[in-house]
Amino acid sequence: xDKLKSVIIKFKSLIGLLALCVIISIIxxxxxxxxxxxxxxxxxxxxxxxxxxxxxxILTGGIDLSVGSxxxxxxxxxxxxxxxxxxxxxxxIVAIIIGALIGGFNGIIVSKGKIQPFIVTLAAxxxxxxxxxVYTNGxxxxxxxxxxxxxxxxxxxxxxxxxxxTLIVFLIAYYIxxxxxxxxxxxxxxxxxxxxxxxxINTDRIKMIVYVVSGIAAAISGVIVTSRIGSxxxxxxxxxxxxxxxxxxxxxxxxxxxxxxxxxxxxxxxxIGVLNNGLNxxxxxxxxxxxxxxxxxLLAVLIDKRNKK
Amino acid sequence: xxxxxPILEMKNISKSFPGVRxxxxxxxxxxxxxVMALLGENGAGKSTLxxxxxxxxxxxxxxxxxxxxxxxxxxIKDAQNLGISIIHQExxxxxxxxxxxxxxxxxxxxxGFKLNKREMIKKSEELLKSFDFTVSPKxxxxxxxxxxxxxxxxxxAVSKDAKIIIMDEPTTALTEVETEKLFKIIERLKNNNVAxxxxxxxxxxxFKICDKITVLRDGSFIGEEDVKGITKDKLISMMVGRKLExxxxxxxxxxxxxxxxxxxxxxxxxxxxxxxxxxxGEILGIAGLMGSGRTxxxxxxxxxxxxxxxQVFIEGKKAEINSPKDGIREGxxxxxxxxxxxxxxxxxxxxxxxxxxxLKKYENKVKRIDRSKELEDCKAxxxxxxxxxxxxxxLIKNLSGGNQQKVxxxxxxxxxxxxxxxxxxxxxxxxxxxxxIYQILNELKAQGKGIIMISSDMEEILGVSDRxxxxxxxxxxxxxxxxxxxxxxxxxxxxxxxx
Ligand SMILES: Nc1ncnc2c1ncn2[C@@H]1O[C@H](COP(=O)(O)OP(=O)(O)OP(=O)(O)O)[C@@H](O)[C@H]1O
Ligand SMILES: [Mg+2]
Numbered sequence: 001x002d003k004l005k006s007v008i009i010k011f012k013s014l015i016g017l018l019a020l021c022v023i024i025s026i027i028x029x030x031x032x033x034x035x036x037x038x039x040x041x042x043x044x045x046x047x048x049x050x051x052x053x054x055x056x057x058i059l060t061g062g063i064d065l066s067v068g069s070x071x072x073x074x075x076x077x078x079x080x081x082x083x084x085x086x087x088x089x090x091x092x093i094v095a096i097i098i099g100a101l102i103g104g105f106n107g108i109i110v111s112k113g114k115i116q117p118f119i120v121t122l123a124a125x126x127x128x129x130x131x132x133x134v135y136t137n138g139x140x141x142x143x144x145x146x147x148x149x150x151x152x153x154x155x156x157x158x159x160x161x162x163x164x165x166t167l168i169v170f171l172i173a174y175y176i177x178x179x180x181x182x183x184x185x186x187x188x189x190x191x192x193x194x195x196x197x198x199x200x201i202n203t204d205r206i207k208m209i210v211y212v213v214s215g216i217a218a219a220i221s222g223v224i225v226t227s228r229i230g231s232x233x234x235x236x237x238x239x240x241x242x243x244x245x246x247x248x249x250x251x252x253x254x255x256x257x258x259x260x261x262x263x264x265x266x267x268x269x270x271x272i273g274v275l276n277n278g279l280n281x282x283x284x285x286x287x288x289x290x291x292x293x294x295x296x297x298l299l300a301v302l303i304d305k306r307n308k309k
Numbered sequence: 310x311x312x313x314x315p316i317l318e319m320k321n322i323s324k325s326f327p328g329v330r331x332x333x334x335x336x337x338x339x340x341x342x343x344v345m346a347l348l349g350e351n352g353a354g355k356s357t358l359x360x361x362x363x364x365x366x367x368x369x370x371x372x373x374x375x376x377x378x379x380x381x382x383x384x385i386k387d388a389q390n391l392g393i394s395i396i397h398q399e400x401x402x403x404x405x406x407x408x409x410x411x412x413x414x415x416x417x418x419x420x421g422f423k424l425n426k427r428e429m430i431k432k433s434e435e436l437l438k439s440f441d442f443t444v445s446p447k448x449x450x451x452x453x454x455x456x457x458x459x460x461x462x463x464x465x466a467v468s469k470d471a472k473i474i475i476m477d478e479p480t481t482a483l484t485e486v487e488t489e490k491l492f493k494i495i496e497r498l499k500n501n502n503v504a505x506x507x508x509x510x511x512x513x514x515x516f517k518i519c520d521k522i523t524v525l526r527d528g529s530f531i532g533e534e535d536v537k538g539i540t541k542d543k544l545i546s547m548m549v550g551r552k553l554e555x556x557x558x559x560x561x562x563x564x565x566x567x568x569x570x571x572x573x574x575x576x577x578x579x580x581x582x583x584x585x586x587x588x589x590g591e592i593l594g595i596a597g598l599m600g601s602g603r604t605x606x607x608x609x610x611x612x613x614x615x616x617x618x619x620q621v622f623i624e625g626k627k628a629e630i631n632s633p634k635d636g637i638r639e640g641x642x643x644x645x646x647x648x649x650x651x652x653x654x655x656x657x658x659x660x661x662x663x664x665x666x667x668l669k670k671y672e673n674k675v676k677r678i679d680r681s682k683e684l685e686d687c688k689a690x691x692x693x694x695x696x697x698x699x700x701x702x703x704l705i706k707n708l709s710g711g712n713q714q715k716v717x718x719x720x721x722x723x724x725x726x727x728x729x730x731x732x733x734x735x736x737x738x739x740x741x742x743x744x745x746i747y748q749i750l751n752e753l754k755a756q757g758k759g760i761i762m763i764s765s766d767m768e769e770i771l772g773v774s775d776r777x778x779x780x781x782x783x784x785x786x787x788x789x790x791x792x793x794x795x796x797x798x799x800x801x802x803x804x805x806x807x808x
Contacts, residue, residue, distance in 0.1 A: 200638075
């Protein structure tokens with residue numbers, strides 16, 4: 001009995017996701033269908049990649065509100081590079097570097113400036129949204145060549161390319177957080193900063209790196225979104241930080257840091273994606289969708305809290 | 310003579326956690342106006358039993374009677390209503406609140422709809438004063454030292470007009486002077502007919518203030534006795550199930566070259582011009598009252614604090630130490646006196662806590678942590694230090710206080726330090742394991758390592774050190790060789806009298 005209970009608790013996010021799938025497929029037969037499922041996965045991928053980066057930050061006890069703006073600016077810059085040179089490789093590399101730099105900016109101010117991550121990244125979110133408007137002059141950058149739109153739209157062996165990218169990002173992130181020294185330090189830092197520092201760990205450096213990771217993840221999403229749509233909108237990614245945080249929390253990671261998992265985050269992102277898709281298939285109006293999503297998040301966190309007791 | 314009726318009677322109490330049977334069929338009684346000591350090794354189940362009594366945990370089996378009447382205690386509020394008050398082993402004050410806010414937490418005084426702060430501050434002032442505690446009630450709790458926090462916690466518990474007060478290792482963070490204060494408080498409570506349940510690993514305290522003892526071993530009830538007529542040896546054998554030879558085993562080693570030299574270090578206005586030398590194969594004890602700057606000196610050497618001036622030499626070479634990371638690289642280990650705040654990572658497992666300072670050692674070529682190697686070391690030290698845990702993967706927060714301390718000691722031993730600075734090493738550790746730790750210090754000594762032991766436990770300082778430094782208000786006021794040391798000389802220097 002106890003065994004069963006602990007298994008249920010361990011896999012609760014996954015059980016929640018499966019239950020959700022079952023309910024939706026009972027209500028609408030259009031859900032369980034290869035094309036639709038691949039479609040869901042593609043839609044989930046953008047949020048999933050951002051949420052993986054976000055997990056690193058949240059595990060240290062921080063938060064990154066600037067990911068949506070990083071997505072927009074890196075998307076715009078990569079689009080501009082494509083328009084100028086059609087050099088896909090350069091566009092991706094530059095996007096990632098910019099994402100890392102903005103993350104580094106957040107990280108330095110959080111660790112050295114000792115300012116709360118919420119405030120730092122809130123400011124960064126506003127600043128880089130503004131930078132994106134200035135850079136794009138407020139208009140979308142479009143007509144990006146086939147070479148570039150391939151990333152967001154092609155399929156390899158029947159699997160959408162963004163899904164493959166997400167899978168690769170997940171595997172790398174999973175390995176680092178679970179198998180390496182750095183990963184252990186991330187959990188330690190989130191659990192108790194003083195103890196971690198006194199254990200001889202450069203906590204400022206760990207903090208700095210997690211924001212860089214989050215920035216890179218947002219940049220990867222920026223490239224995916226831009227190439228999928230074939231155009232970089234200065235409004236792209238706004239509100240995405242909230243979806244990412246929701247995915248992390250649904251995955252069972254504690255906002256106070258120190259406990260949670262990347263696998264949980266992926267499942268959390270899928271729950272949000274499946275819910276969106278299901279509500280769309282059921283023709284629920286977007287107004288109500290928002291309400292339902294909010295309620296699901298609350299419910300999930302409440303259940304989590306009860307189990308921990 | 311008819312025996313007095315116990316105010317509290319816990320009978321056949323059992324409690325299990327996943328994978329551990331913490332208590333089985335345990336009995337405990339307490340009497341008004343008396344102190345009942347609750348004794349046992351680390352992990353024997355003392356805190357668990359008290360958490361059941363104070364409503365933190367629910368018992369699996371057994372009954373609780375108060376004043377002869379059977380009661381149900383389902384939560385903390387129930388316990389409070391029954392007149393039970395507890396001082397927890399782990400500090401539970403809120404660091405971001407002031408002393409008075411902590412004292413009145415949950416029992417705030419209201420003036421209409423809003424808090425009557427003036428009244429609360431005034432009452433707190435009186436309360437603190439009645440306990441000879443001269444700190445402003447408006448001080449933020451996090452600015453207090455561990456010992457001061459403990460005093461606030463004690464004052465909070467006894468100010469509630471409880472009939473039964475539980476004290477779970479109240480003196481671990483206190484210095485002698487404060488411990489004396491606490492004993493006065495206990496006398497006062499006894500005269501007011503309060504029943505006290507007192508948990509401690511310090512034998513001399515038991516004989517000084519307790520009337521009866523109850524002993525637990527491995528979650529089982531061993532017996533209840535009067536303190537009068539029991540010997541220390543009998544007590545220890547009840548606790549550990551065997552006889553314990555010599556509490557402070559000693560070995561003579563050849564004192565070698567200088568391993569650490571501290572020259573004129575100062576820090577803010579707290580540490581003034583501290584210089585000393587530590588040699589290979591030596592245990593240097595640092596004594597002093599709370600707040601005398603001992604911990605600060607340790608943290609300055611280790612790199613947690615930045616020196617205002619002065620230098621540190623390791624094996625004759627000048628060392629640049631600006632962070633704990635540098636400190637560890639130079640071969641220094643620092644075990645903090647405050648394990649919860651500066652030692653443990655509660656959300657991680659026993660194994661993860663133990664290897665944290667030393668993870669590099671377990672990395673393989675692809676930068677992956679070799680779990681099996683970690684496990685090997687963890688198991689070895691679990692055995693060596695007699696750590697009681699259901700598994701290496703158990704969360705450290707589920708270990709008993711003394712066992713947590715042992716994990717932290719293991720963590721620093723794993724870094725194989727040249728200089729081992731230990732701040733109150735045996736706080737909350739049972740008699741058997743204490744000896745184990747002294748033996749480990751002796752082993753390090755024999756290997757030619759240098760050890761600095763900061764301790765407020767006079768017996769320990771006298772029993773273990775080869776040489777003793779005494780600090781007072783940020784200065785070293787005395788240095789004593791082992792054979793000339795005694796309590797009087799140490800106290801003399803500790804209060805600032807120099808010759
Ligand atoms: N929440 C918990 N989950 C799992 N095991 C627990 C939990 N709390 C206590 N234990 C286990 O129960 C046993 C008794 O622990 P307890 O804290 O009561 O010991 P103690 O006698 O107070 O020891 P100490 O002197 O070290 O404080 C230990 O083996 C401990 O690991
Ligand atoms: Mg205990």
